[in-house]
Amino acid sequence: xxxxxxxxxxxxxxxxxxxxxxxxxxxxxxxxxxxxxxxxxxxxxxxxxxxxxxxxxxxxxxxxxxxxxxxxxxxxxxxxxxxxxxxxxxxxxxxxxxxxxxxxxxxxxxxxxxxxxxxxxxxxxxxxxxxxxxxxxxxxxxxxxxxxxxxxxxxxxxxxxxxxxxxxxxxxxxxxxxxxxxxxxxxxxxxxxxxxxxxxxxxxxxxxxxxxxxxxxxxxxxxxxxxxxxxxxxxxxxxxxxxxxxxxxxxxxxxxxxxxxxxxxxxxxxxxxxxxxxxxxxxxxxxxxxxxxxxxxxxxxxxxxxxxxxxxxxxxxxxxxxxxxxxxxxxxxxxxxxxxxxxxxxxxxxxxxxxxxxxxxxxxxxxxxxxxxxxxxxxxxxxxxxxxxxxxxxxxxxxxxxxxxxxxxxxxxxxxxxxxxxxxxxxxxxxxxxxxxxxxxxxxxxxxxxxxxxxxxxxxxxxxx
Amino acid sequence: xxxxxxxxxxxxxxxxxxxxxxxxxxxxxxxxxxxxxxxxxxxxxxxxxxxxxxxxxxxxxxxxxxxxxxxxxxxxxxxxxxxxxxxxxxxxxxxxxxxxxxxxxxxxxxxxxxxxxxxxxxxxxxxxxxxxxxxxxxxxxxxxxxxxxxxxxxxxxxxxxxxxxxxxxxxxxxxxxxxxxxxxxxxxxxxxxxxxxxxxxxxxxxxxxxxxxxxxxxxxxxxxxxxxxxxxxxxxxxxxxxxxxxxxxxxxxxxxxxxxxxxxxxxxxxxxxxxxxxxxxxxxxxxxxxxxxxxxxxxxxxxxxxxxxxxxxxxxxxxxxxxxxxxxxxxxxxxxxxxxxxxxxxxxxxxxxxxxxxxxxxxxxxxxxxxxxxxxxxxxxxxxxxxxxxxxxxxxxxxxxxxxxxxxxxxxxxxxxxxxxxxxxxxxxxxxxxxxxxxxxxxxxxxxxxxxxxxxxxxxxxxxx
Numbered sequence: 001x002x003x004x005x006x007x008x009x010x011x012x013x014x015x016x017x018x019x020x021x022x023x024x025x026x027x028x029x030x031x032x033x034x035x036x037x038x039x040x041x042x043x044x045x046x047x048x049x050x051x052x053x054x055x056x057x058x059x060x061x062x063x064x065x066x067x068x069x070x071x072x073x074x075x076x077x078x079x080x081x082x083x084x085x086x087x088x089x090x091x092x093x094x095x096x097x098x099x100x101x102x103x104x105x106x107x108x109x110x111x112x113x114x115x116x117x118x119x120x121x122x123x124x125x126x127x128x129x130x131x132x133x134x135x136x137x138x139x140x141x142x143x144x145x146x147x148x149x150x151x152x153x154x155x156x157x158x159x160x161x162x163x164x165x166x167x168x169x170x171x172x173x174x175x176x177x178x179x180x181x182x183x184x185x186x187x188x189x190x191x192x193x194x195x196x197x198x199x200x201x202x203x204x205x206x207x208x209x210x211x212x213x214x215x216x217x218x219x220x221x222x223x224x225x226x227x228x229x230x231x232x233x234x235x236x237x238x239x240x241x242x243x244x245x246x247x248x249x250x251x252x253x254x255x256x257x258x259x260x261x262x263x264x265x266x267x268x269x270x271x272x273x274x275x276x277x278x279x280x281x282x283x284x285x286x287x288x289x290x291x292x293x294x295x296x297x298x299x300x301x302x303x304x305x306x307x308x309x310x311x312x313x314x315x316x317x318x319x320x321x322x323x324x325x326x327x328x329x330x331x332x333x334x335x336x337x338x339x340x341x342x343x344x345x346x347x348x349x350x351x352x353x354x355x356x357x358x359x360x361x362x363x364x365x366x367x368x369x370x371x372x373x374x375x376x377x378x379x380x381x382x383x384x385x386x387x388x389x390x391x392x393x394x395x396x397x398x399x400x401x402x403x404x405x406x407x408x409x410x411x412x413x414x415x416x417x418x419x420x421x422x423x424x425x426x427x428x429x430x431x432x433x434x435x436x437x438x439x440x441x442x443x444x445x446x447x448x449x450x451x452x453x454x455x456x457x458x459x460x461x462x463x464x465x
Numbered sequence: 466x467x468x469x470x471x472x473x474x475x476x477x478x479x480x481x482x483x484x485x486x487x488x489x490x491x492x493x494x495x496x497x498x499x500x501x502x503x504x505x506x507x508x509x510x511x512x513x514x515x516x517x518x519x520x521x522x523x524x525x526x527x528x529x530x531x532x533x534x535x536x537x538x539x540x541x542x543x544x545x546x547x548x549x550x551x552x553x554x555x556x557x558x559x560x561x562x563x564x565x566x567x568x569x570x571x572x573x574x575x576x577x578x579x580x581x582x583x584x585x586x587x588x589x590x591x592x593x594x595x596x597x598x599x600x601x602x603x604x605x606x607x608x609x610x611x612x613x614x615x616x617x618x619x620x621x622x623x624x625x626x627x628x629x630x631x632x633x634x635x636x637x638x639x640x641x642x643x644x645x646x647x648x649x650x651x652x653x654x655x656x657x658x659x660x661x662x663x664x665x666x667x668x669x670x671x672x673x674x675x676x677x678x679x680x681x682x683x684x685x686x687x688x689x690x691x692x693x694x695x696x697x698x699x700x701x702x703x704x705x706x707x708x709x710x711x712x713x714x715x716x717x718x719x720x721x722x723x724x725x726x727x728x729x730x731x732x733x734x735x736x737x738x739x740x741x742x743x744x745x746x747x748x749x750x751x752x753x754x755x756x757x758x759x760x761x762x763x764x765x766x767x768x769x770x771x772x773x774x775x776x777x778x779x780x781x782x783x784x785x786x787x788x789x790x791x792x793x794x795x796x797x798x799x800x801x802x803x804x805x806x807x808x809x810x811x812x813x814x815x816x817x818x819x820x821x822x823x824x825x826x827x828x829x830x831x832x833x834x835x836x837x838x839x840x841x842x843x844x845x846x847x848x849x850x851x852x853x854x855x856x857x858x859x860x861x862x863x864x865x866x867x868x869x870x871x872x873x874x875x876x877x878x879x880x881x882x883x884x885x886x887x888x889x890x891x892x893x894x895x896x897x898x899x900x901x902x903x904x905x906x907x908x909x910x911x912x913x914x915x916x917x918x919x920x921x922x923x924x925x926x927x928x929x930x
Contacts, residue, residue, distance in 0.1 A: 419884025
């Protein structure tokens, strides 16, 4: 016992009291009204209706009446596209890349432009529902490091990728050749390692097969395996894109095989493939074999006229599925809106494409947005014991209704109506406070809670241990 | 000249200076940076780059840097469903009506419940982008009058309907018979007339063919023609609903004919039919013949798994098309979000259903939301000369970007991102201020502009005339 007490004394222990809602399984939401979420050293100990005796005397942050839910993982988002989100929504993927995306990404060669643009992106993401994200940068090394510096400072946990592209790209946004691209990538990885980030990790990022030579693809595959790195790319988003890949790699049974063949699905690090709207049986088998995460991005798939991914199938097959905003294919940075869009798009797919695949419920989409994508980071996205404590404290009092709703119903409403009166009170990442709205904590705030996003926030549990 | 001066002296004349954006045609947005929108007695005189000499000395409200756009018409919304928006999003139309909608609408028999619920609805609508709306109440007379009282007080211009339903409805929400339903309707119309509303008008509202006996349908058709009233209902929203109507009216060539046959498309008042997702050639011909307005409600059609309306076809055929939120089939009351959803759904329809119908552009969806639905009220929804001055002044400074956007691009972004930083500065209905955020007008506010939403707001132009 004395040994345990001593360990506890070095840990940060607190509880949040409120109306707590989370996913245990995909099928429904768990909730505890006026419950306690106990966090020790950044990790959830569980949700309790009464505070267990062993935690008596710990710092209890009274958020009575507020919703307390897990943070969301935006598993696919392009930081350098943030500036033009909501613009140029009149093209399909390949034309859209050439017309809007590449000319904008070129600007990030200029560090002062990157500084201005990434400052906005990082600050807006900090204040969004996202606690973790898997992020594309550009092909530029220093600007991508600048993006990582800025994200590191937010306290959000992210994987960030310097993009690789050495063919089929405009001259102004194309690496010289595979060797130059790989050399830049190694330099970037080494520089990032020396920075000693706590929150921010590198992820290999071949843009997509059409813009990467075979030599580059294979080089990245080797790098992935040698260094045990994760990897992100795009897969079967759009029909013209798929045709193009078939032309570029006529030997392949499917688009997904071009990544597998290059060794990019081997090794330790997780792999995430964005979209998978048209994955064939072969492609699904490859993804299952390697435990690939599908990053589904419903708003982007709608606004780029791409189609709708068969997410029900992927869930039934037991695959890893996370949810992404895909800014700027999707305009909105709100993962709440992404949850609503995922439900809505699954319904349209059921109605218009395939009545064998039942639409997703709001609870299922919530699971995908929290546990689904969170799993890319480990045990993240739930309040079950052992999960890292990513927490959103939300005020839904301004989303008015005459109905008495239980906490899970309030969360359902929040997903659809967050932007019509929802307010974030606090955001924690792995137990650490990163955002707090003082007006909404008010007199209920324990004095010891700090307001600075940069500071450590939990109160020492020495006294209570 | 002296006569004209004297008329001007009795009118309220002002100009708003800002970045003005509006539709002249459906295809693109007009704009004037740092322009002047001149309003005389509630009607637009046009947008000018320089203030014309004849308006020298009038009250110029300096909103430099703000966006100034026409108000939006929500052409299909159910006030008594507002309380449960965002909940129970797991059923199709007919099940959803029985499970969620009818039990909620029943509560409005209780005036005190109606008072609480409609207070929230009216206040939220006042602060939404909507300046005009076509609204369903319930079958209850006094509660519908209460709704009208509350909407009248907002200053918004609305048509509001007491619902008719005398069959295929639960006992607790079904009128005794056609005669009772018609008698209640006449009593309601007479009482409304005696109230002398300025902003609020009655509209006949058979819920939909399945819940109205032939006798009731025909009685409402006669009433429409006798009194020159407008009429609203639902049409071809959902496949099971359409099958049901075919069973109930096997003589009909299409669902739409059931309304036409009852005389409900004749007479002076406009007719609006919500959804029209599956209208046949026959049904389209009927709608065109009678100038029926299609109320398209993309979020509802997605969330109730109904399908997607062929809006491109309706526009090409020169039909009247407006945009609705269809709360609570749609969760959101935001017409901005409805614009984005209309674009997105038209893209999915193009991708998944029919590549002959090109998706809508954001400019076209904006046109439908402003001029399209506004036309139900007359010359409403544009800033061209002669249009009633429904105006939104918007602050987009918090939707941050590094890009220099022209005003039309800023409006495009606003449609997608309103809820991520957009703020309403002022809202005018037919020249009358109904909402103003003092914090956002700040020191630039002319002293004479009133802050009370209830007061008349424009400054007498006597001096300048």
